[in-house]
Amino acid sequence: MAYELYYWPTIQGRGEFVRLALEEAGADYIDVAREAEGIAVMMRMMDHAEHPPFAPPFLKDGETIIGQTAAILLYLGARHDLAPKDPAGGLWTNQIQLTIADFVSEAHDTHHPIGVELYYEDQKEEALRRSAEFRKSRIPKFLDWFETIIARNPTDSGYLVGGTLTYVDLSLFQVVEGLLYAFPKTAKRALKASPKVSALHEAVAERPRIRAYLESPRRIPFNEEGIFRRYPELDG
Amino acid sequence: MAYELYYWPTIQGRGEFVRLALEEAGADYIDVAREAEGIAVMMRMMDHAEHPPFAPPFLKDGETIIGQTAAILLYLGARHDLAPKDPAGGLWTNQIQLTIADFVSEAHDTHHPIGVELYYEDQKEEALRRSAEFRKSRIPKFLDWFETIIARNPTDSGYLVGGTLTYVDLSLFQVVEGLLYAFPKTAKRALKASPKVSALHEAVAERPRIRAYLESPRRIPFNEEGIFRRYPELDG
Numbered sequence: 514m515a516y517e518l519y520y521w522p523t524i525q526g527r528g529e530f531v532r533l534a535l536e537e538a539g540a541d542y543i544d545v546a547r548e549a550e551g552i553a554v555m556m557r558m559m560d561h562a563e564h565p566p567f568a569p570p571f572l573k574d575g576e577t578i579i580g581q582t583a584a585i586l587l588y589l590g591a592r593h594d595l596a597p598k599d600p601a602g603g604l605w606t607n608q609i610q611l612t613i614a615d616f617v618s619e620a621h622d623t624h625h626p627i628g629v630e631l632y633y634e635d636q637k638e639e640a641l642r643r644s645a646e647f648r649k650s651r652i653p654k655f656l657d658w659f660e661t662i663i664a665r666n667p668t669d670s671g672y673l674v675g676g677t678l679t680y681v682d683l684s685l686f687q688v689v690e691g692l693l694y695a696f697p698k699t700a701k702r703a704l705k706a707s708p709k710v711s712a713l714h715e716a717v718a719e720r721p722r723i724r725a726y727l728e729s730p731r732r733i734p735f736n737e738e739g740i741f742r743r744y745p746e747l748d749g
Numbered sequence: 750m751a752y753e754l755y756y757w758p759t760i761q762g763r764g765e766f767v768r769l770a771l772e773e774a775g776a777d778y779i780d781v782a783r784e785a786e787g788i789a790v791m792m793r794m795m796d797h798a799e800h801p802p803f804a805p806p807f808l809k810d811g812e813t814i815i816g817q818t819a820a821i822l823l824y825l826g827a828r829h830d831l832a833p834k835d836p837a838g839g840l841w842t843n844q845i846q847l848t849i850a851d852f853v854s855e856a857h858d859t860h861h862p863i864g865v866e867l868y869y870e871d872q873k874e875e876a877l878r879r880s881a882e883f884r885k886s887r888i889p890k891f892l893d894w895f896e897t898i899i900a901r902n903p904t905d906s907g908y909l910v911g912g913t914l915t916y917v918d919l920s921l922f923q924v925v926e927g928l929l930y931a932f933p934k935t936a937k938r939a940l941k942a943s944p945k946v947s948a949l950h951e952a953v954a955e956r957p958r959i960r961a962y963l964e965s966p967r968r969i970p971f972n973e974e975g976i977f978r979r980y981p982e983l984d985g
Contacts, residue, residue, distance in 0.1 A: 563903070565897060565898070579844060580844050581847040604820055604824060605800050626875065631882070639863065639875045642872075646864030650865075665799050
C-alpha cells in the first residue's frame, strides 16, 4: 500500500524533508493534498484523528499516522535503509535531524520573528534585525557543527553518519538549498568556509533519484510562502 | 553505572525535562555540571566528542552520548517504562514530545525574539509584540491540542498516551509549571479552559517521586536566565 503524505501543496516547507526521503527510497507515495479535494481530506484528519497531528506534514502508513518531520524520518529511515540499523547510530541520526529542525525553525523565524499569524510586512523591521543575527551568528554556528560531524565520521565517507547516505544527508542538502535560495550572498560565503557540507550538498544533488525528482514537476519551486523565502533585504 | 546528565547548573531549562524523567524513573544519575569542574567537563565533551551535541542537555550512558531533549527522552522512555512498548505508541509519544519542544522554543522566543546572543533588554520592544502573539494565539492553540489528546485517549486515563504515565506527561507538567511562572495571569486563565491539562498537571505534582524532587535542593527554582522567565510586562 502506498504511503500517504499530507502537506501544503504549494510549498516545499517541512514536507520537503519527507518528500526527499520518499524519493530517494523509491517509495510508492501519494502527495494527498496535491490531489483534488486533498486539502479538505488533510484538514478533516487533523480535526478527527485519534492521534491528531499538531500541523502538517504527517504521513499515513496503513492505520498509523505520524506527525512531526523528525518522527516521520525516524520511521522511514528504519524502513528504507536510510539510517543505521544499530540503536546508537539510529539515535545519533535522529539527534542530527532534531538539530536540523532547530535550524529550520530559526530560518523560518527570520521572516516571522513576531508571530506566524502576522504577515511578513507587519514584522519587517523585526525581521531585518533577526536576519542580521541569523546571518552573523547562527548560520556559521550550525554549518560549523555539520562540518565537524562530517570530519569526525570515522568512515571518512563524506556523509554525516556512517559509510552510506542517511536521511540527514538529504535534510542537510535541503537546508543548503534553502539557504542558497533565501540568503544567496550569505550562503555562498558560508559554504566556502564549509567545504565538506558543500561537497555533500553536491553529492546529494547528483544522486540519480534525487536528480530525477528535482527535475520533475513533483519538486515545487521555492517561493515566498514557504520556510525559505527570498527577501533581498534580509540577505547580507 | 549511573547516567551522566550534562546541562547548565543554574537553570531548569531544557535539562529539566530530562531531570523529571530520571527522577520519576528513580534512576541513578549524576548532574555533572553541578559538581566541581563540571562545566569544564561538559564543554570539553561538546568540543571533542565523536558525536558532539550541538547544545546541552545531553546524556551519557556508558559510551553512548545523546543530545537533543526529545532524543534523550525517547531513549530513557524505552528503558524505564515511561513510554509504550509498541512501536506505534512509542512514535506517538515521541511526536507529542516534539510538539512540546516546539512550544518550549516559542516560549523561549517570547523574551528572545531577535537573537539568543543579545540581552533581553536589547530586544524588549520586539519581546512585547511577540509575547502578545504568544499569549493570544499560541498558548491556546497548544493547550487545546493537549486537551484534545487527553480527551481522545481511548483508555480515559487522564494521561496523554495510554493507561499509565509516560514521559510526555512529565514534560507537559513542566510546561504548565513554566507558563504559570512566566505568564501567571495568562496561564491561569488558559488552564481554566483546559481542565484535563490542569488535572494532569496536578496529578503529576502529587506523584511521590516528583513531589520529593520538587521539594529537594535538586530542583532549581525558576529564574530569569532560563526558558520561562517572569517579566511582568510580557504577561497580559
